Structure formats: C-alpha cells, structure tokens
Amino acid sequence: MSNSPLTPGIVAARLPAAAYQSNFADHEPALDRHEARVAADRCYFCHDAPCMTACPTSIDVPLFIRQIATGTPEAAAKTIFDQNILGGMCARVCPTEQLCEEACVREAAEGKPVEIGRLQRFATDTVMVKGVHPFKRAKPTGKSVAVVGAGPAGLACAHRLAMKGHDVVVYDARPKAGGLNEYGIASYKSTNDFAAREVEWLLKIGGIRIETGKALGRDLALADLQKSHDAVFLGIGLGGVNALRAPGEDMKNVRNAVDFISELRQTSDKSTLPIGRDVVVIGGGMTAVDAAVQSKLLGAENVTIVYRRGQEKMSASGYEQDHAAQAGVRIIIHAAPVAVQDGAVEFAYTEEWPKGLTVTSQTFTLKADQVFKAIGQTLSGAPEGLKLEGGKIAVDGHGRSSVPGIWAGGDCASGGDDLTVTAVKEGRDAAEDIHASLMA
Amino acid sequence: MADLTSNFIGIKSPNPFWLASAPPTDKKYNVERAFEAGWGGVVWKTLGAEGPPIVNVSGPRYGAIWGADRRLLGLNNIELITDRPLEVNLQEIKEVKRKWKDRAMIISLMVPCDEDSWKAILKQIEDTEADGVELNFGCPHGMAERGMGSAVGQVPEYIEMVTRWVKQYSRMPCIVKLTPNVTSILPPAMAAKRGGADAVSLINTIKSITNVDLDAFSPFPMIDGKGSHGGYCGPAVKPIALNMVAEIARHEETRGLPISGIGGVTTWHDAAEFLALGAGNVQVCSAAMTYGFKIVQEMISGLSQYLDEKEMALSDLIGRAVPNFVEWQHLNLNYVTKAVINQDDCIKCGRCYAACEDTSHQAIAMSEDRTFTVKDDECVACNLCVNVCPVDNCITMQTLPKGALDERTGRKVGNYANWTTHPNNPGAVAAE
Numbered sequence: 001m002s003n004s005p006l007t008p009g010i011v012a013a014r015l016p017a018a019a020y021q022s023n024f025a026d027h028e029p030a031l032d033r034h035e036a037r038v039a040a041d042r043c044y045f046c047h048d049a050p051c052m053t054a055c056p057t058s059i060d061v062p063l064f065i066r067q068i069a070t071g072t073p074e075a076a077a078k079t080i081f082d083q084n085i086l087g088g089m090c091a092r093v094c095p096t097e098q099l100c101e102e103a104c105v106r107e108a109a110e111g112k113p114v115e116i117g118r119l120q121r122f123a124t125d126t127v128m129v130k131g132v133h134p135f136k137r138a139k140p141t142g143k144s145v146a147v148v149g150a151g152p153a154g155l156a157c158a159h160r161l162a163m164k165g166h167d168v169v170v171y172d173a174r175p176k177a178g179g180l181n182e183y184g185i186a187s188y189k190s191t192n193d194f195a196a197r198e199v200e201w202l203l204k205i206g207g208i209r210i211e212t213g214k215a216l217g218r219d220l221a222l223a224d225l226q227k228s229h230d231a232v233f234l235g236i237g238l239g240g241v242n243a244l245r246a247p248g249e250d251m252k253n254v255r256n257a258v259d260f261i262s263e264l265r266q267t268s269d270k271s272t273l274p275i276g277r278d279v280v281v282i283g284g285g286m287t288a289v290d291a292a293v294q295s296k297l298l299g300a301e302n303v304t305i306v307y308r309r310g311q312e313k314m315s316a317s318g319y320e321q322d323h324a325a326q327a328g329v330r331i332i333i334h335a336a337p338v339a340v341q342d343g344a345v346e347f348a349y350t351e352e353w354p355k356g357l358t359v360t361s362q363t364f365t366l367k368a369d370q371v372f373k374a375i376g377q378t379l380s381g382a383p384e385g386l387k388l389e390g391g392k393i394a395v396d397g398h399g400r401s402s403v404p405g406i407w408a409g410g411d412c413a414s415g416g417d418d419l420t421v422t423a424v425k426e427g428r429d430a431a432e433d434i435h436a437s438l439m440a
Numbered sequence: 441m442a443d444l445t446s447n448f449i450g451i452k453s454p455n456p457f458w459l460a461s462a463p464p465t466d467k468k469y470n471v472e473r474a475f476e477a478g479w480g481g482v483v484w485k486t487l488g489a490e491g492p493p494i495v496n497v498s499g500p501r502y503g504a505i506w507g508a509d510r511r512l513l514g515l516n517n518i519e520l521i522t523d524r525p526l527e528v529n530l531q532e533i534k535e536v537k538r539k540w541k542d543r544a545m546i547i548s549l550m551v552p553c554d555e556d557s558w559k560a561i562l563k564q565i566e567d568t569e570a571d572g573v574e575l576n577f578g579c580p581h582g583m584a585e586r587g588m589g590s591a592v593g594q595v596p597e598y599i600e601m602v603t604r605w606v607k608q609y610s611r612m613p614c615i616v617k618l619t620p621n622v623t624s625i626l627p628p629a630m631a632a633k634r635g636g637a638d639a640v641s642l643i644n645t646i647k648s649i650t651n652v653d654l655d656a657f658s659p660f661p662m663i664d665g666k667g668s669h670g671g672y673c674g675p676a677v678k679p680i681a682l683n684m685v686a687e688i689a690r691h692e693e694t695r696g697l698p699i700s701g702i703g704g705v706t707t708w709h710d711a712a713e714f715l716a717l718g719a720g721n722v723q724v725c726s727a728a729m730t731y732g733f734k735i736v737q738e739m740i741s742g743l744s745q746y747l748d749e750k751e752m753a754l755s756d757l758i759g760r761a762v763p764n765f766v767e768w769q770h771l772n773l774n775y776v777t778k779a780v781i782n783q784d785d786c787i788k789c790g791r792c793y794a795a796c797e798d799t800s801h802q803a804i805a806m807s808e809d810r811t812f813t814v815k816d817d818e819c820v821a822c823n824l825c826v827n828v829c830p831v832d833n834c835i836t837m838q839t840l841p842k843g844a845l846d847e848r849t850g851r852k853v854g855n856y857a858n859w860t861t862h863p864n865n866p867g868a869v870a871a872e
C-alpha cells in the first residue's frame with residue numbers, strides 16, 4: 001500500500017510508519033536535571049506570587065520551584081499534589097501562557113516566564129515514575145460518597161474524599177476512567193498512556209472503587225445513588241456537541257471533532273486511522289486546534305480551521321494558534337459555513353457588529369473530503385430536577401447544586417473555564433465541602 | 441516526614457531553624473508572622489541597657505554583592521542594636537512567648553562591659569518567660585566603638601568575665617554569640633566555655649566594605665558622602681562560618697560545647713551542612729531578609745526528606761562530619777582521582793580548557809571539533825575544571841582503585857599514607 005498525503009479521499013497510512021512515531025511523540029519533552037536546575041534558578045521566589053494566584057488550583061509555585069532548585073524534586077511534587085492531585089496532567093495540558101506563566105513577573109520583565117509547567121512536570125514525574133504515592137488515608141469515617149464521572153473533576157473529588165477517610169465509588173459511562181484526559185487531550189500532550197498511568201497512581205490512596213461502563217440515566221438513577229451513599233458528586237463533563245445548523249451537516253464525511261479525537265486517542269497504531277486529504281475544521285477552540293493539528297500529523301495534505309469571528313475571540317490561546325500554524329494548519333477567520341457539499345464546504349464571510357454577527361453575501365468554497373465540527377460541547381443527560389444556569393448545572397461557590405446532598409463540578413457545572421485544572425479545583429473544593437457537611 | 445523536633449541546650453523547638461537576632465526578629469509583628477510561617481524559634485533583636493534608645497542612620501543601611509541574574513550573595517549592614525524602647529521590647533517578648541509556647545524565644549543582649557549593667561538587664565528580662573539569653577559579642581560596627589559587641593568578643597578575658605556574670609545573675613541558659621573578626625575563633629570559644637556558657641553561636645557579621653561609589657568616592661552604603669565599614673553576611677560568608685563552627689566542634693578543649701550555627705544558611709542543604717559539622721541548630725538572617733519568612737518551608741521539607749532518605753534522626757546528623765574534618769597532614773597522599781568529562785553532557789564551552797590550560801596543569805585537550813578530554817598523564821585532580829564547568833555534574837572526579845596505574849606519576853596507587861610519614865617530610869616519623 002502506498003498512500004500519501006496526496007491520495008484522494010479518506011484513507012489510512014498516508015505516511016511512512018516512522019513518521020507516526022515522531023509526529024505523535026511528546027511535543028514538549030521533559031526537562032532533564034540540568035535544564036530543570038537552570039530553569040528553577042530563574043524563579044525569584046516572589047512574595048504572594050502572581051503565578052500562584054493565576055493557577056486555578058493555587059499551587060505554591062515559588063515553593064515547589066525552590067524545592068527543585070535545592071535538589072528535592074520529591075518535596076516539590078508533594079507541594080504540587082497538595083493542591084492538585086492531577087498536577088502531572090496539568091503540567092502537560094494547562095494553557096500556561098494564559099495562566100501561571102502569563103502572570104510570572106519574568107514574563108513582564110523579559111517576555112520569558114519561568115517555565116512553570118515544565119518544572120511542574122519535572123517534579124511530578126520524579127515521584128510518579130517511582131510509583132510513590134505521597135498521601136495516606138485518614139481513619140475511616142464510615143461515610144460513602146458516589147462520584148459520577150471519572151474525569152479530572154471526579155478523580156480530584158474522589159481522591160480528596162478518600163484521603164479524608166470516606167469510601168468513594170466512582171461511576172463512569174465509558175470503558176476507561178480519565179474523562180477527557182483519556183479521550184480528549186491531544187495525544188502529543190499525554191504520551192505513553194500517561195492518563196491511564198496517572199489514574200492508577202491516584203488510586204493508590206485506597207478507598208476508591210471505580211465502576212466503568214455505568215451511565216447515570218441508563219444504568220444508574222440519581223435517586224438510588226442518593227439512597228446508597230451519603231453524598232453525590234456529579235462530574236459528568238459535556239457529553240453533547242453543538243450543531244452547525246447548515247444543510248449537509250448529516251453527510252457521512254462530517255464528524256464531531258471530539259469523536260474523531262477520542263478514536264485517535266484510543267488507537268495505538270495511528271497509521272490505521274483514515275484521514276482526508278483536504279480536511280476542514282469548523283470552530284475556534286482547543287478542540288478545533290487539536291483536531292486540525294492531529295489531522296495534519298496523520299498525513300492530511302491541507303487542513304484548514306474556519307472560525308466565524310475574529311482571531312482575538314478564538315478560545316484557543318495564541319500559543320495554541322501558533323502551534324497549529326507551525327504544524328501547517330491554515331486558519332481562516334470571519335467565515336461561517338453555509339452548506340456542506342460532496343467534497344467541499346461553502347462558507348460566507350461574516351461581519352461583527354456590536355449587536356452580533358452577520359453573514360455577508362461574499363462566499364467561498366473549500367475542498368473537503370472530511371469535515372470536523374468543533375463548535376463547542378454542551379451538557380447532555382443532566383439528571384432531572386437540578387437547576388441549570390447557562391446550560392450547565394447551577395452550583396454555588398462550594399460546588400453545591402440546587403438539590404441538597406448533590407454537588408457538581410468541572411465542565412458540567414456553572415462557572416469557571418472549561419479546563420482540566422479548573423475541573424481539578426472544583427472537584428477538590430467540592431470534596432472539602434462534602435467532607436465538612438458529612439462531618440458536621 | 442522525619443521528626444525535626446529540636447532540643448538545643450534544653451530549649452525545645454519544633455524544628456532546628458531559628459531566626460537570628462536581626463531586623464526579622466525586632467518586633468512582635470515580625471516574630472508572630474515568622475512563627476506562622478513555621479520558624480522554630482527566634483533570637484530577639486539585640487536589646488541594650490535601659491535609657492534613651494539607640495539611634496540609627498536614616499540613609500541606606502545595606503550594601504550588597506550579587507551573582508548572575510542579580511542573585512543576592514552577600515549583604516552588608518551598618519545597623520545597630522534595637523532602636524526601640526526596652527520596655528516595649530520586653531512587653532512584646534512576653535506576649536509572644538505566652539502565645540507561642542512551643543517556639544524557642546531567646547533574648548539577645550548587649551550592654552556596657554560592667555557588672556552592674558549586666559546585673560540590671562538580666563533582672564529586667566527575668567519575667568519575660570524567655571527560654572534563654574544570647575550575649576551579642578559580635579556586632580562589628582557602631583557598638584564596637586562604644587566598647588561593646590565585637591570589642592568584647594575580640595578579648596577572651598572579657599568574654600569569660602561577662603559570661604560568668606550572666607551565669608551568676610541569671611538562671612537562663614546562656615548562648616555566647618561570637619564574632620568572626622578574630623584571627624582564631626578558638627580562644628573566644630574557650631573563654632565562653634570557661635565562663636560557663638551553655639553554648640556558643642556563630643558567626644556574627646564580618647567587617648566589610650561591599651562597594652565604592654565611583655562618582656562620590658565613598659564606600660557604600662553612603663551617608664551624606666561618607667561610608668563606614670559594615671557587617672557582612674549572607675551566602676558569601678557560609679564557608680567562613682562553617683570552618684569556624686567545625687574548628688570549635690573538633691578542638692579537644694571545646695568539643696562537646698553546643699553550637700548554634702549561623703552564617704549564610706539559605707537552603708535545607710546549607711543547614712544540614714552546619715549540623716553535620718557540629719551545630720546543634722542553625723540561625724538564619726539574610727535568607728529571610730532576601731526571600732521572606734516563607735523560605736523556612738523549603739528548609740523543613742528538604743531536611744526532613746534528607747533525613748528520611750538517609751534513615752537518620754536529626755540527632756544522628758549533628759556532628760556526623762566532624763570526625764572527618766582533619767588537618768591537612770592527615771590527608772591520604774596516596775589517594776588519586778582523575779577528572780572525567782561526560783561527553784553527552786558537555787556543551788563545548790571550553791571553560792575547563794581555559795582554566796586548566798592557562799592556570800593549572802595543561803591537562804585538558806581540545807580537538808579541532810571542540811571535543812574536550814582530560815589527559816590522565818597530566819591531570820593532578822585539582823578540581824578546578826569541575827568548579828568552572830557551567831553544567832552541573834558534567835565533569836566528575838573518578839577515584840583510581842588501589843593498584844591502578846597513575847599515568848601522571850607512573851606509580852601504582854598504594855595504601856593510605858600521609859605527610860607525617862612521607863619521605864619528603866624532614867620531620868617524618870618512620871612508619872611502624
């Protein structure tokens with residue numbers, strides 16, 4: 001078989017076998033000891049550090065970096081995990097350029113922040129590679145909590161509860177735990193099965209049972225969970241996908257970007273994945289960028305992201321956009337799909353007004369064997385009876401839903417950005433509140 | 441987590457990290473915040489005799505030297521002892537100690553060198569419930585000119601005399617703080633011991649001028665066009681302090697005298713080094729003044745990780761390196777090492793070459809393609825290349841096993857033998 005990027009249609013094996021290896025390797029390799037020392041030495045140990053404030057989980061960045069600088073990355077890891085048990089994944093996937101590193105005073109001083117994310121990875125890797133789990137469970141409380149969803153929110157919540165001595169059962173609809181860490185994050189950010197290894201490591205705390213293949217609403221009823229447990233936490237993420245609302249959307253070469261990515265993440269031999277020669281991705285977020293970049297890495301010849309608003313409105317960060325551009329992805333802004341045709345998509349240019357977006361009569365057509373929709377995810381399958389807010393489960397500052405005894409956090413809950421690190425924070429904080437209310 | 445609980449001359453603290461007598465400990469506000477951050481104890485900023493308070497300059501008090509990236513390496517100050525009224529300090533000390541019973545509270549004192557002055561101040565501090573006193577015989581500027589501080593610390597007889605008064609008029613444990621501005625630290629330490637001191641602490645600051653203003657032609661810190669010498673502290677003084685601590689720890693007359701190690705302690709590692717060389721705890725000033733109180737958290741986590749990894753108790757570490765601190769004449773002259781460059785780590789900067797070729801033993805070869813290798817037949821193992829190499833651990837010293845050929849001397853590595861028995865030593869004693 002000798003497919004190439006030029007082969008028409010949606011086909012697999014467009015690239016030589018070795019290319020898949022390097023394309024899907026770690027896109028930002030781990031720091032070695034020397035690099036970590038040099039990077040750590042740049043930190044000023046700021047007072048009330050802006051990086052720490054900018055981190056949604058409030059990791060004590062100056063302290064952990066100093067612990068690296070003084071040769072104790074294990075202590076550094078503990079400092080990180082104290083606040084963020086998924087600090088390993090966050091180190092890989094956080095848009096640091098919009099979070100801690102954007103706030104770093106050396107970004108202001110020299111335009112070169114301390115490499116917080118990579119240092120965080122250096123520290124957490126040191127401990128995780130050794131299989132050391134630095135926390136112990138408190139004495140059993142005899143209380144039991146149901147966590148629905150084994151994504152970052154659910155896992156962070158479960159770990160904190162287990163640490164406090166509660167028994168936790170985590171239910172997840174999918175066959176593997178991890179949520180989008182396992183099924184969503186770009187594969188070059190989470191290599192060597194890191195998501196699964198992290199879950200395994202996290203479970204070493206003990207007291208957590210994971211039941212996969214159990215969907216709330218299908219296999220489980222909320223009322224039953226409330227009966228069999230002392231509290232319930234919902235971290236079910238966003239299972240639905242927004243529609244394009246353009247004719248031709250249901251053609252078979254049109255796919256949800258998240259489904260494509262999830263299949264890609266679950267396929268170990270990437271050369272078996274079929275991909276179009278001309279791929280069009282519609283959307284402007286992290287999902288759009290990840291779908292586009294990975295299409296390119298699979299060997300698509302032309303990949304174009306089309307976004308209906310201006311560049312500054314794209315929720316993918318400047319860094320992510322650059323990454324896409326470097327991978328050879330073209331980004332077209334101010335254009336919305338009018339119709340999906342056989343082998344092409346027709347777009348119309350848009351104009352933005354204070355009142356909103358209008359579509360102009362100027363149109364153009366892009367060749368497209370394959371179209372990915374990445375225009376946002378929505379909450380689906382939220383249990384009846386919970387108040388919603390902006391399409392998500394309404395929660396207060398402690399993660400309490402409108403129904404007593406039910407907490408929620410992560411993407412499915414109102415407030416906060418839809419990021420891994422935010423999900424961890426919300427899961428963790430809800431666990432603290434659940435603990436406080438169970439022990440009251 | 442290792443147990444860091446410390447018992448220094450009967451004074452207990454949750455960890456061996458105390459703040460040294462200096463601005464970080466000069467008022468209740470600071471000390472309480474330091475305790476909140478985790479410090480095990482404090483030595484309160486030195487108190488003087490009752491009367492009109494000390495006056496400080498109102499221009500710059502500090503000078504400094506920096507390393508790369510403006511890292512503060514050495515700090516110099518011309519500050520005097522506390523400039524707050526005695527009663528205010530005493531009241532605050534009492535309040536803080538009452539509230540923080542598990543932390544060590546030491547009062548540093550400096551009064552004129554006469555019996556009545558010492559008797560008086562000891563009486564005044566009696567009901568503060570402090571855990572001990574530290575006699576500041578160290579301050580090298582300002583107070584010394586008034587016959588106090590290092591002016592006392594440089595005269596062993598005075599040290600002994602004052603220490604005796606203190607032990608006579610007070611039940612409190614007494615720590616004598618020594619000045620490094622002496623040719624040998626031993627006579628002052630011995631004097632303190634003779635006087636009945638429960639411990640010594642060292643070092644106080646070193647007389648210094650950090651820099652000169654080349655427009656105003658005055659030393660810095662400059663007060664209205666003039667400067668005076670200050671006291672030097674911070675990471676730069678650590679090597680001097682370590683040596684002085686170790687000398688006291690190993691000398692037969694002072695061995696066993698508890699030592700509170702001070703001088704440049706910045707990380708857990710520095711602290712562990714002081715402890716290994718015989719200090720029973722450490723005191724910190726400059727690191728807190730540079731980075732804030734929170735710095736102690738790294739010291740705590742680092743020391744406890746180290747002790748855990750070594751499976752040692754804190755008390756096992758104290759003095760552990762003292763038996764290995766020997767005089768030069770007892771070093772093994774038949775011990776041979778060679779520098780080895782790890783080519784994978786080498787970034788080909790050539791600094792090792794410049795250092796060795798220009799200033800040492802011409803033992804590094806440089807090839808056309810900038811590969812740097814050590815010539816074993818020239819390398820005397822001086823360690824200069826290791827120290828100038830910018831990449832940590834890129835050049836290491838490898839020990840030649842016994843019987844191996846040293847290509848430089850053409851001799852095989854032999855058994856332990858030192859200078860005392862060496863044939864070139866006119867005073868050598870024949871080996872038995």
Ligand SMILES: Cc1cc2nc3c(=O)[nH]c(=O)nc-3n(C[C@H](O)[C@H](O)[C@H](O)COP(=O)(O)OP(=O)(O)OC[C@H]3O[C@@H](n4cnc5c(N)ncnc54)[C@H](O)[C@@H]3O)c2cc1C
Pocket residue numbers: 093094095148149150151152153154171172173174177178179180181184185186189214215216217235236237238239258261286287290381409410411412417418419420421423
């Ligand atoms: C393609 C893509 C790339 C991304 N890249 C990044 C990135 O680089 N950096 C970043 O910070 N964020 C990124 N995000 C966002 C991030 O992944 C999410 O914000 C985060 O995973 C949210 O965590 P969560 O626990 O709330 O939900 P999820 O991770 O979505 O987990 C929810 C879990 O609940 C389960 N579930 C759902 N419904 C039910 C039910 N009814 N019963 C039982 N279980 C159920 C699901 O199977 C899933 O395991 C990305 C998202 C996507 C889609």
Ligand SMILES: Cc1cc2nc3c(=O)[nH]c(=O)nc-3n(C[C@H](O)[C@H](O)[C@H](O)COP(=O)(O)O)c2cc1C
Pocket residue numbers: 460461462463485486515516517519520521522548576578579617643644645672673674675677702703704705723724725726727
């Ligand atoms: C500004 C300043 C003021 C100081 N004042 C005192 C003092 O009042 N009494 C005293 O015993 N030592 C004083 N010292 C010395 C410190 O206690 C300590 O011995 C010295 O700074 C060395 O430790 P370091 O390297 O950790 O700073 C002072 C030091 C500084 C920097």
Ligand code: SF4
Pocket residue numbers: 054055056057058059061084087090091094096099100101116117120421
């Ligand atoms: S968790 Fe993310 S935001 Fe927080 S410090 Fe780490 S990399 Fe930065």
Ligand code: SF4
Pocket residue numbers: 042043044045046049050051052061062065103104105106114116
């Ligand atoms: S802002 Fe930057 S320099 Fe300051 S503590 Fe954070 S990482 Fe270090």
Ligand code: SF4
Pocket residue numbers: 781785786787788789790791792793812828829830831834835
């Ligand atoms: S100093 Fe170190 S890095 Fe530089 S050439 Fe020598 S061995 Fe290589």
